[in-house]
Amino acid sequence: MSPANRITLPLALFGLVLLVACGTNNNVTTNNNGYSNTDFSGTYVVSFFGTDVNSETMSFFAIAGTVTADGNGNITGGTVDINDANLGGVFTAQALSASTYSVGTDGRGSGTLVTPQGTFGIDFVLTSDSHGLISRFDGSGSGSGTMDIQGSATQSQLTSLAFSLFGSDANFDNFGTVGAFTLNGSGTITAGLEDFNDNGSSAGITDQTLTGSLVLSSSTNGTAIFTTPFVEGGLTFDVWVIDSSHLKLIETDTTSGFAVVGDAFPQQTGFTGGQLVFTMAGADSGDAPLVAGGFVTTDANGNLSNGTEDYNDAGTTNSIGFTGTCNATAPFAGDRCQLALTGFGNGTTSNLTFAAYPSASGVLLLEDDSAGFLQGGAFAQTATAFGSPENYGLNLSGFNNTGVADGEVDDIAQFNTTTGNNMTGVLDENDVASALITSGLSGTYTPDSPATGRGSMSISTPATYNTGLTLEYYVLDNSDTLFIEGDQDQLSMGVFELQSSPGSNVSKSAHKAGAQSAAIQSIVSLVRPFGKKNKAVKHFNQK
Numbered sequence: 001m002s003p004a005n006r007i008t009l010p011l012a013l014f015g016l017v018l019l020v021a022c023g024t025n026n027n028v029t030t031n032n033n034g035y036s037n038t039d040f041s042g043t044y045v046v047s048f049f050g051t052d053v054n055s056e057t058m059s060f061f062a063i064a065g066t067v068t069a070d071g072n073g074n075i076t077g078g079t080v081d082i083n084d085a086n087l088g089g090v091f092t093a094q095a096l097s098a099s100t101y102s103v104g105t106d107g108r109g110s111g112t113l114v115t116p117q118g119t120f121g122i123d124f125v126l127t128s129d130s131h132g133l134i135s136r137f138d139g140s141g142s143g144s145g146t147m148d149i150q151g152s153a154t155q156s157q158l159t160s161l162a163f164s165l166f167g168s169d170a171n172f173d174n175f176g177t178v179g180a181f182t183l184n185g186s187g188t189i190t191a192g193l194e195d196f197n198d199n200g201s202s203a204g205i206t207d208q209t210l211t212g213s214l215v216l217s218s219s220t221n222g223t224a225i226f227t228t229p230f231v232e233g234g235l236t237f238d239v240w241v242i243d244s245s246h247l248k249l250i251e252t253d254t255t256s257g258f259a260v261v262g263d264a265f266p267q268q269t270g271f272t273g274g275q276l277v278f279t280m281a282g283a284d285s286g287d288a289p290l291v292a293g294g295f296v297t298t299d300a301n302g303n304l305s306n307g308t309e310d311y312n313d314a315g316t317t318n319s320i321g322f323t324g325t326c327n328a329t330a331p332f333a334g335d336r337c338q339l340a341l342t343g344f345g346n347g348t349t350s351n352l353t354f355a356a357y358p359s360a361s362g363v364l365l366l367e368d369d370s371a372g373f374l375q376g377g378a379f380a381q382t383a384t385a386f387g388s389p390e391n392y393g394l395n396l397s398g399f400n401n402t403g404v405a406d407g408e409v410d411d412i413a414q415f416n417t418t419t420g421n422n423m424t425g426v427l428d429e430n431d432v433a434s435a436l437i438t439s440g441l442s443g444t445y446t447p448d449s450p451a452t453g454r455g456s457m458s459i460s461t462p463a464t465y466n467t468g469l470t471l472e473y474y475v476l477d478n479s480d481t482l483f484i485e486g487d488q489d490q491l492s493m494g495v496f497e498l499q500s501s502p503g504s505n506v507s508k509s510a511h512k513a514g515a516q517s518a519a520i521q522s523i524v525s526l527v528r529p530f531g532k533k534n535k536a537v538k539h540f541n542q543k
Contacts, residue, residue: 028426028440031416033391035107035502039129041071043078043150045240047248048122048134049167049261050143050397051408052086053432058407059085060168061141062261063120064240064250066150066220067096067113075099075111081238081250083259085172087117090254092238106414107393107499108426110137123412123428125393128500133395135410135430142430144397144410144494151243152219158183158244160267161214162335162359164366165249166375167260173199174282175258176375178366179210179226180267180335180357187215187222193329193336194228195355195368197375200285202368205230206355207329207336214239214264224249231256239264245360265359267335271302271326272380277453277474279482280365280376281398281493284346288314289399291493292346292374293474293484295381295454302326302337302356308454310472313347315401315488320345326356339365346372376493382477384453388417391499398485398492400431400466407432409466409490413441414499421445423457429464439463445473457483466490 049062065080078096083089094115101111107126112119121138130149136142162180169175174197181192192210196202208228216222220241227234236253247264279293296307304324311318322343329336337356344352349371357364362379386392393414400409409432415425425441443459453475460468466487473483478498485492 028438029424030104030108030426031106031391031414031424033106033414033416033499033502035103035105035126037073037101037103038071039107039126039502040069040101040103040109040132041129043068044132044147045150045242045248046078046080046134046145046147047240047250047261048136048143048145050136050141050410051432052084052141053407054086054140057086058172058432060172060259061086061143062167062250062259063113063143064238064248064261065094066240067147069101073100073102075101075113078113080113080115081252082115082117083167083251083261084117085259090252091115091117092252106426107132107391107502108412108414108428110428123430125395125412125414126499126502127393127497129502131497133393133412133495133497135395135397135412135428137412137428137430137436139436142408142410142432144395148242148246150220150241153216153241153244153247154219155187155216156185158187158214158216158247160335161247161264162267162357162364163249163262163264164357164364164375164377165251165260165262167251167258169198170257171199173287174373175199175260176282176366176373177260178355178357178364178375180359181210181212181214182267183214187213189213189226192226194226194230195366196228196230197366197368197373200283200287200373201370203370206368207338216241231258235260265361268358268360269335271298271300271337271358271363273298273300275381275453276363276378277381277476277482278363278365278376278378279474279484279493280367280374281484282367282373282375284313284348285372286348288347289401289491290314290346290372290374291398291484291491292376293472293482293493294319295452295474296322296324296378302328302339302358304339304341307341307344309344310484310486311345311347312484312486312491315491316347317486318345318347338368346374348372379476379482381453381475383475384451385447386417386475386481387478387498388419388421391416392481392496393499394427394494394496396469396483396485396492396494398490398494400434400490409492411464411492411494413496415441415443415496417445421447423459427461427464429461431465434465437464443469 052061061084097114103109123137179194214224413427447455
């Protein structure tokens with residue numbers, strides 16, 4: 001197959017959507033992998049964000065905090081922060097009221113988070129009793145994220161961090177920022193840099209000096225303020241601790257005009273040579289939705305060779321080769337890279353540039369050339385195939401444009417791989433412009449030959465609005481596989497992760513060993529492939 005045709009577009013898809021009924025498909029067969037309510041037990045750090053809708057407007061929303069489950073189907077407590085313009089702004093320290101949840105034998109679960117600001121439906125898939133992928137699952141919005149059993153950290157363990165945050169500006173356009181800083185023993189930032197991309201423009205807002213603080217008030221939470229010349233008064237955050245190698249941040253100020261959420265990880269000095277796999281999402285220079293993924297070889301200095309990029313720019317797909325050079329930036333020589341790419345494009349512009357910050361969990365990337373908006377991560381590849389037979393949990397977030405139902409789409413799924421490169425399972429979908437749907441999932445996958453870790457998937461989900469998924473995937477390690485969607489009228493980015501055996505075979509003490517996996521999924525879940533909603537719909541239809 002020629003590179004330009006790597007992502008195949010399903011020609012019959014537009015006709016098929018006319019046959020789809022909204023609601024639940026009662027003919028699904030749930031895999032019996034041994035999961036139950038007992039596998040969701042303890043206090044978890046939960047973070048998800050996306051699109052909130054009401055009868056007149058859409059807005060970015062973010063929720064981050066803790067949820068306590070009792071293992072018997074009850075959510076007995078927790079505290080979350082909510083940042084949602086449609087609800088009226090920022091609401092911190094919102095106590096969760098008692099509600100219920102249910103986990104099926106395949107690890108998929110559902111429930112509600114009852115807050116003083118309203119009730120949020122959730123849909124999730126457990127990949128162990130300490131980690132899961134989550135989406136919002138109600139008629140008032142849609143979004144995706146992660147949940148992880150909560151550990152602890154001390155201030156002295158937080159010496160140098162890199163971060164990636166995504167959200168919206170005051171006009172609900174894409175807004176992203178990445179950076180890194182060092183902390184002294186009291187939590188004051190002693191040196192730092194930060195880069196911004198606001199609605200596809202980075203002019204004058206890259207390589208900004210960062211000051212401020214990140215201070216833990218207990219072993220499980222704290223606060224932060226990031227101050228740069230670009231944001232007068234700084235950005236203020238609540239900090240939720242997963243462990244000493246992974247923090248969740250959600251913006252809590254109401255004066256900056258921005259709303260962001262994301263993650264912080266320990267910095268890494270320089271790059272680790274070898275093959276990287278990456279996925280990114282955002283919008284091109286005309287605000288059309290965009291996803292990109294692929295693999296590339298890096299040396300210890302961050303210079304890139306033998307790269308392959310697949311992208312879907314509002315339904316137009318392509319695969320191209322690229323290379324790149326890295327120029328380190330003081331004061332973080334080796335910790336911040338100005339990455340200049342040759343050949344790498346977004347459908348409208350080639351030779352894009354990125355701010356790149358190596359971390360213990362991957363290289364955090366943000367486009368900084370004012371030719372569009374891409375944000376995501378690149379990760380060291382340690383495997384080139386995923387197992388069969390094995391069990392997997394999946395989450396994707398993207399943009400659905402059928403000409404009838406336009407808006408964010410988020411999926412939670414569980415599937416088992418079987419002999420002959422087949423897969424079978426169940427997928428739950430929230431399309432903000434359509435309905436909440438449960439559908440059977442079946443499909444096949446075809447790895448590259450010779451094996452690179454890259455391959456393609458063709459998935460049928462007959463009850464969903466789009467009736468299926470055409471994916472290009474990139475195996476990362478023995479647990480995680482990244483992907484982008486190559487459909488003509490829907491595009492998305494996501495991850496699927498190996499499910500561990502449930503119950504006593506997975507202890508919560510194993511969470512630390514899975515911290516990198518959890519961080520990878522957080523970065524992959526971070527960005528949505530669309531710009532301003534009305535612009536994205538217009539340009540997607542034009543393409």
